Amino acid sequence: MSTLDQTAHSSHDHDDHGHGGHHYHQPSTGEILGAMLTFSRDHKIIGLQFLFTTLIMLMVGGALALGVRWQLAFPFQRMPILGDLFFGSQGGVIAPETYTMLFTMHATVMIFLVIIPILAGAFGNFLIPLMIGADDMAFPLLNALSYWAMLPAIFFFGLSFFYGGGPAGGWTSYPTLSALQTAAPGSGAAQTCWLLAVTLVGVSSMMGSVNYMTTIINMRAPGMTLFRMPLTIWAMFITAILQAFALPVLTAAGFMLLSDRSFGTCFFVPAGIVVNNAAPTVGGGQTLLWQHLFWFYSHPAVYIMLLPAMGMVSDVMSCMARKPIFGYKPMVYSLAAIAGLGFIVWGHHMFTSGMNPALGMSFMVSTMMIALPSAVKTFNWLGTLWGGRIQFNTPMLNAIAFISMFVVGGLSGIFMAAVPVDIYFHDTYFIVAHFHYVLFGSTLFGVFAGITFWFPKMFGRMMNETLGKIHFVITFIAFNGAFFPMHLLGIAAFPRRLADPYHYPSLEHLLSLNQFITISAIVMGFAQFILLFNFFSSIFIGKKCGRNPWNANGLEWSAPSPPGHGNFESLPVIYRGPYEYSSPLTEKDYLMQTEYIPKSSQAAVAPTGH
Amino acid sequence: MRRFWPLFFLAWPIIAIVWSWLAPYYGWWFHKPAQSPLGQEIDNLFYLILIIVTTVFVGVNMALVYVLWKFSSTTPGEKGTFTHGSHILEMVWTVTPAGVLLFISLYQMDVWARFRMVQTFDKQALAHPLAEVTARQFEWRIRYPAPGRNFKNKAEIDEWLKHPSPDDVYTVNDLHCPANKKVLIHLRTEDVLHSFFIPDLRVKQDAVPGLVIPVWFEASKRNQYDLICAELCGWGHYKMKGRISAESEADFAKYLHALAQRQADDGVPAKVETKEGEGH
Numbered sequence: 039m040s041t042l043d044q045t046a047h048s049s050h051d052h053d054d055h056g057h058g059g060h061h062y063h064q065p066s067t068g069e070i071l072g073a074m075l076t077f078s079r080d081h082k083i084i085g086l087q088f089l090f091t092t093l094i095m096l097m098v099g100g101a102l103a104l105g106v107r108w109q110l111a112f113p114f115q116r117m118p119i120l121g122d123l124f125f126g127s128q129g130g131v132i133a134p135e136t137y138t139m140l141f142t143m144h145a146t147v148m149i150f151l152v153i154i155p156i157l158a159g160a161f162g163n164f165l166i167p168l169m170i171g172a173d174d175m176a177f178p179l180l181n182a183l184s185y186w187a188m189l190p191a192i193f194f195f196g197l198s199f200f201y202g203g204g205p206a207g208g209w210t211s212y213p214t215l216s217a218l219q220t221a222a223p224g225s226g227a228a229q230t231c232w233l234l235a236v237t238l239v240g241v242s243s244m245m246g247s248v249n250y251m252t253t254i255i256n257m258r259a260p261g262m263t264l265f266r267m268p269l270t271i272w273a274m275f276i277t278a279i280l281q282a283f284a285l286p287v288l289t290a291a292g293f294m295l296l297s298d299r300s301f302g303t304c305f306f307v308p309a310g311i312v313v314n315n316a317a318p319t320v321g322g323g324q325t326l327l328w329q330h331l332f333w334f335y336s337h338p339a340v341y342i343m344l345l346p347a348m349g350m351v352s353d354v355m356s357c358m359a360r361k362p363i364f365g366y367k368p369m370v371y372s373l374a375a376i377a378g379l380g381f382i383v384w385g386h387h388m389f390t391s392g393m394n395p396a397l398g399m400s401f402m403v404s405t406m407m408i409a410l411p412s413a414v415k416t417f418n419w420l421g422t423l424w425g426g427r428i429q430f431n432t433p434m435l436n437a438i439a440f441i442s443m444f445v446v447g448g449l450s451g452i453f454m455a456a457v458p459v460d461i462y463f464h465d466t467y468f469i470v471a472h473f474h475y476v477l478f479g480s481t482l483f484g485v486f487a488g489i490t491f492w493f494p495k496m497f498g499r500m501m502n503e504t505l506g507k508i509h510f511v512i513t514f515i516a517f518n519g520a521f522f523p524m525h526l527l528g529i530a531a532f533p534r535r536l537a538d539p540y541h542y543p544s545l546e547h548l549l550s551l552n553q554f555i556t557i558s559a560i561v562m563g564f565a566q567f568i569l570l571f572n573f574f575s576s577i578f579i580g581k582k583c584g585r586n587p588w589n590a591n592g593l594e595w596s597a598p599s600p601p602g603h604g605n606f607e608s609l610p611v612i613y614r615g616p617y618e619y620s621s622p623l624t625e626k627d628y629l630m631q632t633e634y635i636p637k638s639s640q641a642a643v644a645p646t647g648h
Numbered sequence: 649m650r651r652f653w654p655l656f657f658l659a660w661p662i663i664a665i666v667w668s669w670l671a672p673y674y675g676w677w678f679h680k681p682a683q684s685p686l687g688q689e690i691d692n693l694f695y696l697i698l699i700i701v702t703t704v705f706v707g708v709n710m711a712l713v714y715v716l717w718k719f720s721s722t723t724p725g726e727k728g729t730f731t732h733g734s735h736i737l738e739m740v741w742t743v744t745p746a747g748v749l750l751f752i753s754l755y756q757m758d759v760w761a762r763f764r765m766v767q768t769f770d771k772q773a774l775a776h777p778l779a780e781v782t783a784r785q786f787e788w789r790i791r792y793p794a795p796g797r798n799f800k801n802k803a804e805i806d807e808w809l810k811h812p813s814p815d816d817v818y819t820v821n822d823l824h825c826p827a828n829k830k831v832l833i834h835l836r837t838e839d840v841l842h843s844f845f846i847p848d849l850r851v852k853q854d855a856v857p858g859l860v861i862p863v864w865f866e867a868s869k870r871n872q873y874d875l876i877c878a879e880l881c882g883w884g885h886y887k888m889k890g891r892i893s894a895e896s897e898a899d900f901a902k903y904l905h906a907l908a909q910r911q912a913d914d915g916v917p918a919k920v921e922t923k924e925g926e927g928h
Contacts, residue, residue: 135883137886138883221839221882222883311858325858326856360726364731364732365733366732395764402753403753409749410745414741414742420715423712427728428715438716442709446705457760459690459756461763511656522667526671530675530677539886542889544848544874548676
């Protein structure tokens with residue numbers, strides 16, 4: 039309680055914050071866990087608060103997904119135990135409106151309450167000050183608020199379940215289904231709650247992103263030039279910029295839709311629309327406007343959900359291959375290129391929407407081009423591994439899985455980027471396969487790598503390696519078992535979001551493949567309990583470790599594990615980039631950013647420079 | 649264990665490729681080859697991309713597995729190669745994929761233009777729309793112009809789209825059309841978004857509130873095709889099922905005529921109707 043709350047006093051005054059006057063105190067596990075229940079302004083505590091919350095939400099989102107999978111494998115059949123518990127009034131069977139709610143909320147929870155906050159919220163918060171040598175974020179209070187804004191968001195998402203069975207307009211909430219209260223059982227108050235919650239998530243992200251940008255620009259330790267920053271920090275920085283520019287559009291659109299629903303404005307509702315025999319709308323609006331505004335945020339959001347994982351995987355990979363990142367600057371530039379192009383590709387979600395077909399052509403070209411920086415990154419990761427000394431531990435295995443899965447997700451994207459082919463694949467399971475390979479296959483494996491890699495820094499203990507590997511193997515196999523066949527479903531034109539597609543004669547033979555997918559998904563879902571068990575038990579019984587258990591170079595590894603309030607005992611000075619593994623300047627196979635080597639001995643060892 | 653992990657990462661691309669190879673034999677592939685000329689071109693583009701993508705997939709995975717196999721290490725503290733990159737390699741692996749991607753996107757343009765740009769539409773089909781299709785929760789309402797009706801110009805078609813004629817012919821969920829002929833429908837919706845999807849013909853177009861969107865297709869075989877709603881439209885989205893029946897020109901004319909007659913039938917024998925026709 040005592041030291042962790044000092045941020046409140048000391049961060050106002052940076053002169054006072056050099057820790058000269060303070061006694062550096064390393065918190066115990068109990069103190070860390072205790073501080074997580076308070077309104078702490080310490081970035082590490084806020085990061086952990088985000089991490090714990092999102093891990094719980096991961097299980098909620100997973101449970102919703104298993105509901106979807108149950109229905110697709112055993113349509114309109116009684117679900118044992120859970121069905122009776124939740125859908126007792128429907129005979130334990132998932133009704134069609136419940137099914138639409140399940141996939142809507144699965145996507146909503148996973149995107150807004152897991153992927154976005156676990157990357158930017160959890161890892162961004164925990165890592166940014168530690169990796170750039172700052173004692174905390176630039177705005178600790180704003181930082182705390184960004185976490186606490188998540189809780190009302192979770193509350194409103196939770197509340198939405200109690201109105202009309204829950205929101206059921208898809209996570210994209212296209213009007214007029216989402217704009218007209220009578221359009222579906224879930225289009226009433228549930229949709230309003232949903233919009234409020236999404237807005238609150240946006241508020242949370244915005245407070246975070248302002249903080250990250252300011253911190254990274256202003257609070258780097260001496261010697262930490264921009265091009266000495268780890269790629270994780272570059273990725274967080276670029277993500278923060280993306281968020282700051284894209285999010286206002288979604289927030290504005292959300293308020294417009296709210297006012298369409300609540301005050302009868304018609305931004306998104308054209309005239310003469312008759313839903314469920316209600317009176318015709320007076321209208322004058324454009325439904326396509328919502329799609330443009332929504333995707334103007336949500337496409338960059340795809341990169342918000344990917345770039346930080348790319349950064350973290352780069353760090354893990356360089357460390358575990360004991361080799362400098364191959365092409366550091368091309369890696370930075372390609373991150374920036376993905377972010378830049380990410381703003382002009384949103385139309386590829388709308389190829390069949392009826393927007394001007396000429397736009398389809400230009401969005402096709404920009405979308406194809408965004409594959410380029412992704413390809414460059416992949417080749418550079420392979421280059422990083424080439425000639426390294428690869429150590430197959432849990433973080434590394436998950437990082438390799440990231441590349442392996444990202445290649446699939448990237449390549450399957452090319453089919454949909456091509457407009458004529460997308461005519462066929464749009465809204466089929468091919469899309470579902472594609473974005474799960476990116477969001478789960480890439481991002482979540484990246485997150486697993488990140489959790490196992492930085493866990494020692496969070497709690498001063500190691501996670502169990504055997505459990506970590508078991509979790510990895512089961513997840514990897516079950517993941518591919520669940521999502522690879524979805525490509526084939528998509529090629530067979532199996533559409534998304536249908537509660538029971540099997541009454542179409544051309545689709546009925548796909549039931550068996552769907553049952554296989556469901557079994558894989560159940561295995562994958564339950565495998566996550568291994569991760570949770572490993573994570574929570576290691577907090578208490580993991581093997582104790584020192585500052586730098588991986589022999590890594592990054593600045594965060596020069597702080598104690600776990601770092602106390604203020605992070606570093608003394609102000610760190612940075613002499614080089616974070617990827618100088620196997621450098622000839624030293625006997626060791628790593629060379630920390632803070633380690634000073636006098637010029638004379640540098641010249642003696644490496645006359646040609648590096 | 650050092651050799652286990654490279655093999656682990658080798659196993660999965662092999663399984664993926666074998667699985668995809670076998671998929672058509674199990675029906676996990678296109679239900680049928682495209683049943684329309686434009687659809688066949690879309691299929692060709694799909695297979696072109698598939699070949700490119702599979703080549704890259706195999707190449708990258710071979711490189712990955714090779715690297716994992718060759719450079720794995722169990723000796724702690726052993727040093728790797730100290731290099732920060734290669735300018736030439738960066739250039740090669742930037743320019744090459746850029747060329748391939750640009751080729752793919754430019755190569756696709758023509759098919760897209762023919763599917764969606766009204767300027768390229770068949771004049772005959774534009775001048776003689778087959779029907780107006782109105783999507784609504786959860787059915788497809790179809791309105792044909794009266795059998796044999798000829799629209800004089802575009803203005804008359806627009807007028808017909810705004811104000812139905814008394815002699816229009818109505819039906820639900822069952823769209824008939826002549827085979828081997830480009831036909832055009834005007835797609836609209838009464839309530840929320842829907843999507844007009846005929847998988848076998850490779851046709852998909854959203855129905856957007858407030859818009860009337862012309863969609864053309866051509867079925868090259870006399871057959872029946874599924875019409876699926878592909879855009880979430882509410883709880884009953886899954887059962888919004890229609891059928892396209894492509895038949896010979898004569899059969900279609902016969903069908904439409906019979907439909908018109910059935911609709912005009914007020915239960916009174918036809919003879920009586922003509923006798924009292926003057927009275928109306």
